[in-house]
Amino acid sequence: MVNPNKLRFICTRCGNCCTDRNTLVNVTYLDILQIIKGLKLDLTESLEIFGFNVFENSLTSTDLKKMVIPPVKTEKGLAFLALMKNDEGKCCFYDKAKKKCLIYELRPIFCKSFPFTFTLSHDKDKSSRESVEIRYTEKAKEYCPGIDNDSPLVDFNYLIDLAQTTLKELRDNRSYIELWNKEIKSKRISPSAKNFLRKIFEISED
Ligand code: SF4
Ligand code: SF4
Numbered sequence: 001m002v003n004p005n006k007l008r009f010i011c012t013r014c015g016n017c018c019t020d021r022n023t024l025v026n027v028t029y030l031d032i033l034q035i036i037k038g039l040k041l042d043l044t045e046s047l048e049i050f051g052f053n054v055f056e057n058s059l060t061s062t063d064l065k066k067m068v069i070p071p072v073k074t075e076k077g078l079a080f081l082a083l084m085k086n087d088e089g090k091c092c093f094y095d096k097a098k099k100k101c102l103i104y105e106l107r108p109i110f111c112k113s114f115p116f117t118f119t120l121s122h123d124k125d126k127s128s129r130e131s132v133e134i135r136y137t138e139k140a141k142e143y144c145p146g147i148d149n150d151s152p153l154v155d156f157n158y159l160i161d162l163a164q165t166t167l168k169e170l171r172d173n174r175s176y177i178e179l180w181n182k183e184i185k186s187k188r189i190s191p192s193a194k195n196f197l198r199k200i201f202e203i204s205e206d
Contacts, residue, residue: 005158008151009115013099015141017114021089023139024053025083026069028173032081032106032200038106043194043201049092051191052079068170072175073184076193083108109169115140115147118163127128132163
């Protein structure tokens with residue numbers, strides 16, 4: 001693990017993280033809620049923005065435990081929710097000409113936390129701030145020029161606050177998806193992508 005006091009980052013606006021073909025821009029249900037409210041989308045429009053990426057291979061319980069965002073049960077199988085991309089791998093909200101995110105203030109938590117990833121340490125009190133481990137993501141090591149040795153050190157308190165916000169959102173999202181998956185299992189609702197989004201719209205109207 002990199003010492004969190006020595007993590008470096010400045011965004012060079014290269015666009016790699018928004019255009020990499022092999023990077024899924026995962027979204028939590030709270031990201032979806034924020035984007036549909038912020039952009040005033042209707043259900044049809046939201047189906048063009050949020051993609052349900054169905055796993056081709058079956059997942060073991062060990063695979064499922066490792067995932068920070070659990071997959072959603074749909075009529076086509078377990079799926080990861082992510083922002084749509086074009087055929088070249090560009091996120092639907094990336095403006096290539098201006099090199100900028102078109103929904104910067106509304107961008108998903110994974111975009112806000114990139115190039116860092118956060119995990120709770122198991123050997124310390126989970127409620128303690130010091131129990132969070134902070135690293136660069138594997139994707140950042142692969143293609144983010146903003147984390148090289150010439151970049152400025154990142155403020156430690158900023159990182160800890162970001163970690164706390166991210167981990168809380170991921171926990172809330174896990175609970176939300178587990179509830180959805182339970183409802184599907186008990187056949188209380190139909191497992192369509194449209195229904196999944198519809199339920200989030202119902203929250204947005206509360
Ligand atoms: S890959 Fe790194 S430097 Fe490039 S746009 Fe993304 S965060 Fe910024
Ligand atoms: S939402 Fe914005 S920051 Fe996130 S991948 Fe898309 S363009 Fe990039």
